[in-house]
Amino acid sequence: MSLVLSEEETMIRDTANDFLSENAGPDMLRKLRDQDDPCGYSKVLWEKMADLGWPSLLIPEEFGGLDFSHTAMGQIMQQVGVHLATTPLFSTGILAAEVLKKSKVNKNKEKLLPLIAEGKVKIAVALEEGSRYEPAVINTRLDSSSNGYLLNGNKRNVLDGGLADYLIVVCRHTSKGEHIQGDLGFLILDANKTGIEIKNNMLIDSRMASIVTFNNVEILEDEILKFEQTPELILENLLSTANIYLSAELLGVSQKAFELTIEYLKTRTQFGVKIGSFQALQHRASHLWAEIELCKSIVLKALRALDQNSDDIAKLSSFAKAKTSKISEVATNEGIQMHGGIGMTDEFYMGFYLKRARVAQMLFGDWKYHTDQAATLSGY
Amino acid sequence: MNNLNSFRKDIRSWLAENCPHAMRTPMLEKDICRGGRNPVFQSEEQQIWLKRMSEKGWTAPTWPVEYGGAGFSKDQAKILREELSLINARPPISGMGISMIGPAILEFGSEKLKQQHLPAMAKGEVRWCQGYSEPNSGSDLAGLQTKAENFGDHLIVNGQKVWTSYGDDADWMFCLVRTNSDVGKHSGISLVLFDMETPGVSTKPIKLISGTSVFCETYLDNVRVDIEQVVGDIDAGWTVAKYLLTHEREMLGKLGTAPTEKSVKEHALDCLGVCNDRLTDEVMRKELIDWEIDYLCHQLTMERVNAEIASNGVGNTSAMLKYYGTELNKRKHELLVSIHGSDSMHWENNPISRQWLRSKGNSIEGGTSEIQLNIISKRILGLG
DSSP states (O other): OOSOOOHHHHHHHHHHHHHHHOOHHHHHHHHHHHHHSOSSSSSHHHHHHHHHHHHGGGGGGGGGGOEEEOHHHHHHHHHHHHOOSSSOOOOOIIIIIHHHHHSSSOOHHHHHHHHHHHTTTOEEOOOOOOOSTTOOOOOEEEEEEEEEEEEEEEEEEEEGGGGGGEOOOOOEEOTTTTOOOEEEEEEEEEEEEEOOOEEEEEOOOOOOEEEEEEEEEEOGGGEEEOOOOOOOOOHHHHHHHHHHHHHHHHHHHHHHHHHHHHHHHHHOEETTTTGGGGGHHHHHHHHHHHHHHHHHHHHHHHHHHHHTTTTHHHHHHHHHHHHHHHHHHHHHHHHHHHHHHGSSSSSSHHHHHHHHHHHHHHTTTHHHOOOHHHHHTOOO | OOHHHHHHHHHHHHHHHOOOOGGGOOOOOGGGOOSSOOOOOHHHHHHHHHHHHHHHTTSSSTTGGTTSSOOHHHHHHHHHHHHHTTOOOOOOOOOOOOIIIIHHHHHHHOHHHHHHHHHHHHTTOOOEEEEOBBBTTTSSSOOOOOOEEEEEEEEHHHHHEEEEEEEGGSSSSEEEEESOOOSOOOSSSSEEEETTTSEEEEEEOOOOOOOOEEEEEEEEEEEEEEEGGEESSSTTTHHHHHHHHHHHHHHHHTTOOTTTTTTTHHHHHHSSETTTTEOOOOOHHHHHHHHHHHHHHHHHHHHHHHHHHHHHHOOHHHHHHHHHHHHHHHHHHHHHHHGGGGGGGOOOOHHHHHHHHHTTTTTTSSSSSHHHHHIIIIIIIIOO
């Protein structure tokens, strides 16, 4: 596949840009944050997105979706980064949709996929258990009981957990008793079930991530998701997918932070000249521009790999996340520095980009994690 | 599409039959075929390969047939490139003729210049060099002082050029000279062509830190140049020069990406300690993967930019690719030196040291990294 966007993909990107210019942006994010009861996302924006069909993009037609490509959805996520749009699109429309799509026919799948497509349900994925990202460490246990199963454990950093109607929980089956660690399993649970406690935390980027506790939650057979592939493979693919979309968002964040910075260099006057005429700043800006161009290429390559189901998805995902994470750090740190005093203020936008860049980087592994991962997958 | 498929088939079968097997093996610097008036061929196969390819016009496939090319469209030329790389075929001829001054003559030159120079270039019969930099005009190229006095039917050129790649082996030079000192520095420059055997032309090789002498100083002492050898209009040479510099940047941006070379990873796995399929030196491992990530990103960017140029016809990325590509190549040679340890410090019998020393020039020749960053900030970012 060519590394140029098709007409359709370009159209989706431009539509997303137009729509989010009107309906999102740092000012709206600030308003959301400063509400008395911040819920971490904009309900109005989410409804409008659903009207545009965005949550249905990755859902197959038979479940009421549009069955578009990852590259198309990636364009939207990039614009989500540019405009700092806060909605459950990532948790529900991408992560939950991908898991449910791959699960075998089941009444939950048949009920929930069409609801995701309509934007009528929010589903959070409960995976991480530690503060530093270690996806292999899963101690949430599913044990056999007289009537079925019992679930016990703690999850952290569950994106949009507090507002979710359903949870997808990654756990270990210990029912068979033969493994210390047990087999990996995926559950789909009503978030209101007895024994589930959800504690909301606001992150620095004004979004919500929850600590979810499972205390002897009774699990029925049809709440356990079954797949054609092994659950390990499903998890690996979910993590790669998550990181490729976050890379697209980080690219958007970097692009906008850079654009704001260049505008400032062209308007701010000191010593009687525009500060953009200083070579010390020009060279840093030019270098950063080159780095962002490199990010564009790796993000597009990784999205295309997802669409083609290539063998090197995991590797490209780590390459993309490592690169975009690093460059988003540079773009936002330089954004603050080159803006000088105004860059530090809450009144200006750069702080919102800095904060989102750092949170998005840490979700599903920062550049240190993915650099190591990239090395392993490249045979170093 | 079908036409292109049968076109590909024809090319493939011709190459299968006509590309000598010795020309499908990895090559070193010394194996590059540079042609010229007094060509030095490393082997009979090398000579045959050049002859066969140039007879088809495939050494300059997109040039019109009457100028020694094959009249291929961009798509056809791409297929030829793909088929050549599929069998790891060596370039039949390399140098500044086909890749630089040829396209400029095609774009800006008179009919006479095209007929005189292009067919010989495509056959590899003339070896070209570039007279750009001067002792006092490096990064500030447009400040060049080599003077050409206009006598109507000819110019008399006086001055000195430096960093002339392979100047001592070249047959002809394309050279920037000042034809007008009364106008702005960019406006009084012309691009002229002359034979290196013209009386008054002399060269002196410059020994580099790598021990090799790829560059020369070139002295021009009352050199007579026919007025017809001016490419484009007189005093309008800067436009041609910029066009050429873009080509040069694109070429240099691809440095160190020839697929036939042993990869950095192969060097690393051969020389460094490995335990459970993992390098034991964590610091080297981190440096290597950082480079590997940037290298892939740069490769993909070249691919993306080429695809964008092919579909939209726009591209302003040569400065970025030159900057990033050459910096990456320097990092690569730093890594190779680290990987090979003290062996890489041997002056003889280990090319690693010399290649490392040579790579220091990559971010200087063809416009320094700092000049590329200036170009990006002025032309792309619009910073004044």
